[in-house]
Amino acid sequence: MSSFPAPKRRRATGRVTLQDVALAAEVSPITASRALRGERGVAVELVERVREAVARLGYVPDPAARALASSRSNQVAVLIPLLSNALFVDLLDEAQRTLLAAGYQSLIGITHYQPEEEEALLRSYLMNRPAGLLVTGFDRTDEARALIQGSGIPCVHVMENRRDEGLYSVGFSQQSAGHAMTAELRRRGYSRIAFAAAQLDPRTLQRAAGYRAAMGELHDPALEFMDAAPSSFALGAELLERVMREAPDVDAVFFNNDDLAQGALLQALRRGWRVPEQVAIVGFNDLTGGDQMLPPLSTVRTPRGEIGLRAGEMLVSLMRGDTVPEPCLDLGFELVLRDSC
Amino acid sequence: MSSFPAPKRRRATGRVTLQDVALAAEVSPITASRALRGERGVAVELVERVREAVARLGYVPDPAARALASSRSNQVAVLIPLLSNALFVDLLDEAQRTLLAAGYQSLIGITHYQPEEEEALLRSYLMNRPAGLLVTGFDRTDEARALIQGSGIPCVHVMENRRDEGLYSVGFSQQSAGHAMTAELRRRGYSRIAFAAAQLDPRTLQRAAGYRAAMGELHDPALEFMDAAPSSFALGAELLERVMREAPDVDAVFFNNDDLAQGALLQALRRGWRVPEQVAIVGFNDLTGGDQMLPPLSTVRTPRGEIGLRAGEMLVSLMRGDTVPEPCLDLGFELVLRDSC
DNA sequence: CTGAAAGCGCTTACAG
DNA sequence: CTGAAAGCGCTTACAG
Numbered sequence: 001m002s003s004f005p006a007p008k009r010r011r012a013t014g015r016v017t018l019q020d021v022a023l024a025a026e027v028s029p030i031t032a033s034r035a036l037r038g039e040r041g042v043a044v045e046l047v048e049r050v051r052e053a054v055a056r057l058g059y060v061p062d063p064a065a066r067a068l069a070s071s072r073s074n075q076v077a078v079l080i081p082l083l084s085n086a087l088f089v090d091l092l093d094e095a096q097r098t099l100l101a102a103g104y105q106s107l108i109g110i111t112h113y114q115p116e117e118e119e120a121l122l123r124s125y126l127m128n129r130p131a132g133l134l135v136t137g138f139d140r141t142d143e144a145r146a147l148i149q150g151s152g153i154p155c156v157h158v159m160e161n162r163r164d165e166g167l168y169s170v171g172f173s174q175q176s177a178g179h180a181m182t183a184e185l186r187r188r189g190y191s192r193i194a195f196a197a198a199q200l201d202p203r204t205l206q207r208a209a210g211y212r213a214a215m216g217e218l219h220d221p222a223l224e225f226m227d228a229a230p231s232s233f234a235l236g237a238e239l240l241e242r243v244m245r246e247a248p249d250v251d252a253v254f255f256n257n258d259d260l261a262q263g264a265l266l267q268a269l270r271r272g273w274r275v276p277e278q279v280a281i282v283g284f285n286d287l288t289g290g291d292q293m294l295p296p297l298s299t300v301r302t303p304r305g306e307i308g309l310r311a312g313e314m315l316v317s318l319m320r321g322d323t324v325p326e327p328c329l330d331l332g333f334e335l336v337l338r339d340s341c
Numbered sequence: 342m343s344s345f346p347a348p349k350r351r352r353a354t355g356r357v358t359l360q361d362v363a364l365a366a367e368v369s370p371i372t373a374s375r376a377l378r379g380e381r382g383v384a385v386e387l388v389e390r391v392r393e394a395v396a397r398l399g400y401v402p403d404p405a406a407r408a409l410a411s412s413r414s415n416q417v418a419v420l421i422p423l424l425s426n427a428l429f430v431d432l433l434d435e436a437q438r439t440l441l442a443a444g445y446q447s448l449i450g451i452t453h454y455q456p457e458e459e460e461a462l463l464r465s466y467l468m469n470r471p472a473g474l475l476v477t478g479f480d481r482t483d484e485a486r487a488l489i490q491g492s493g494i495p496c497v498h499v500m501e502n503r504r505d506e507g508l509y510s511v512g513f514s515q516q517s518a519g520h521a522m523t524a525e526l527r528r529r530g531y532s533r534i535a536f537a538a539a540q541l542d543p544r545t546l547q548r549a550a551g552y553r554a555a556m557g558e559l560h561d562p563a564l565e566f567m568d569a570a571p572s573s574f575a576l577g578a579e580l581l582e583r584v585m586r587e588a589p590d591v592d593a594v595f596f597n598n599d600d601l602a603q604g605a606l607l608q609a610l611r612r613g614w615r616v617p618e619q620v621a622i623v624g625f626n627d628l629t630g631g632d633q634m635l636p637p638l639s640t641v642r643t644p645r646g647e648i649g650l651r652a653g654e655m656l657v658s659l660m661r662g663d664t665v666p667e668p669c670l671d672l673g674f675e676l677v678l679r680d681s682c
Numbered sequence: 683c684t685g686a687a688a689g690c691g692c693t694t695a696c697a698g
Numbered sequence: 699c700t701g702a703a704a705g706c707g708c709t710t711a712c713a714g
Contacts, residue, residue, distance in 0.1 A: 292607050
């Protein structure tokens with residue numbers, strides 16, 4: 001009956017291959033391939049026969065063979081600084097969920113905020129010819145930039161926005177967020193407002209710039225407390241201690257991340273410093289637990305989950321070759337004013 | 342103008358291939374392949390020539406071709422429940438670092454504590470013919486177990502131990518840990534000790550079993566407060582509230598995770614309940630921040646970082662075909678007694 | 683210790 | 699709309 005020749009020889013691996021499926025469905029392997037990938041232009045009846053054969057034989061496509069033949073894998077490299085900041089966990093969770101639903105696997109790389117590590121990861125992951133790239137921010141080595149550019153692989157930047165030709169990003173203005181919270185403090189009558197930050201990554205510095213702009217004529221460089229160590233409760237406590245010692249007339253402290261602010265709140269409790277009467281304390285990101293503090297922490301809610309989701313969607317569009325209506329997506333932020341200011 | 346000899350045939354892709362390297366090094370492709378993979382039995386001089394050619398041409402091996410030809414990739418599937426529990430972040434960080442150093446990439450899958458999700462991820466990742474598997478605990482669907490078994494791929498289980506034939510694990514006894522902390526509380530004179538837990542995953546239940554055993558004749562089922570919701574500061578506060586309302590004579594509460602305990606500590610502060618005089622509070626895992634609480638939290642330190650590291654090493658041995666001296670590695674735990682009990 | 687041949691399982695590019 | 703041919707870039711298995 002069949003017009004297709006029997007397979008030359010049984011595969012050594014015993015694996016069910018596309019050829020087996022084609023044989024069973026009585027179509028050519030290439031038709032089976034097309035039907036499988038949902039390429040349109042295949043007769044519905046044939047698609048149906050292929051589907052049935054796949055199910056009957058328990059066929060599972062081989063990503064390696066696919067990647068080799070098409071020179072493109074179903075994997076997406078996702079590069080983020082850290083997992084110990086809940087911010088990136090939320091981002092990653094949503095991004096991975098979205099990509100998975102579209103049939104892509106994520107290759108997660110943790111850069112530890114080191115441009116060299118990011119470049120090394122990029123080099124390693126690019127070997128896999130990923131279908132797409134998701135990277136954090138715009139600050140990286142020239143080599144890394146060239147690697148991305150030269151790969152021709154769709155790339156979406158998260159957390160920040162940049163309106164440059166050919167660049168895709170989903171984020172919000174870190175500077176505006178820093179500005180907005182500072183302005184709110186000023187509106188509430190605080191004038192000696194310190195800025196306390198850890199990590200000192202690019203986005204932290206952008207928030208600092210927003211703080212400075214909002215402080216305007218009130219800006220006092222002595223009120224900036226920057227520490228390159230990673231943020232934590234303990235560092236927040238220490239930073240508040242430093243602020244109170246070195247600038248006792250401070251009436252508010254804007255912490256660059258919620259864990260810092262939460263740690264500071266605990267330190268204030270320990271020291272008997274009344275918040276916000278004696279010193280107001282605000283944070284950034286609205287991480288879990290802030291509402292449980294004494295007093296509940298005022299902070300800036302950042303849309304990291306949605307950033308992950310929308311960035312995932314944007315990347316999927318790009319990988320499919322669709323055009324993206326808005327390549328520079330600003331998702332905004334929101335002031336969450338509880339009782340600590 | 343180029344002074345480089347033209348290859349026999351130009352690849353359509355323009356990619357530098359192993360064949361180009363072989364040509365440049367004046368060896369056969371298979372010798373180049375062997376030299377590259379460090380297979381011994383290749384003349385040192387040839388290895389040197391290949392090395393040089395690789396460097397000069399900027400050759401990068403293609404993982405897809407490698408995977409297809411050898412039916413094994415350089416990727417390891419790592420399946421963990423959550424990233425929002427710092428526990429797993431620490432574990433993952435170390436595991437990934439160790440695997441990367443040995444040349445393996447991680448395919449991270451988040452199961453959200455759902456056996457069905459784990460099974461689906463396993464199915465998806467197994468398509469890639471990973472070189473190894475790292476999974477959390479031993480509780481999974483029969484199908485997932487069969488999938489692992491049938492794949493013939495080396496698999497290391499983390500967080501728990503099981504001394505079964507052919508099973509590899511790196512962890513500690515959750516039950517002993519639950520027992521030890523409870524026993525310590527009893528030693529300190531507490532007798533109405535509540536056990537408050539969230540998530541209710543297998544390891545939580547093992548800790549509960551340890552608690553029960555240590556309570557012995559003092560065990561009162563009414564003192565177990567179990568909530569299947571994920572753990573958080575807020576839930577910890579709520580659980581303490583429930584304990585104090587439903588069992589006002591309780592003198593200590595053993596929380597199943599530190600975020601729960603930290604949240605409870607904040608709630609006690611809010612309510613004016615003195616810790617540990619009125620009620621002692623202890624946690625589990627020694628997550629960051631516990632030492633910053635008021636009072637500093639007593640807890641059980643679990644070696645999750647080292648678990649990740651050692652599990653990674655064990656898996657690398659297995660993937661290389663080496664035998665593993667101790668297939669069931671118990672890394673223990675440590676009581677950290679601060680001031681909350 | 684080294685190599686020629688064959689093949690891994692799929693898709694691209696070209697026909698019809 | 700469907701297919702025959704060729705090839706993706708590497709390694710396995712077999713010789714010598």
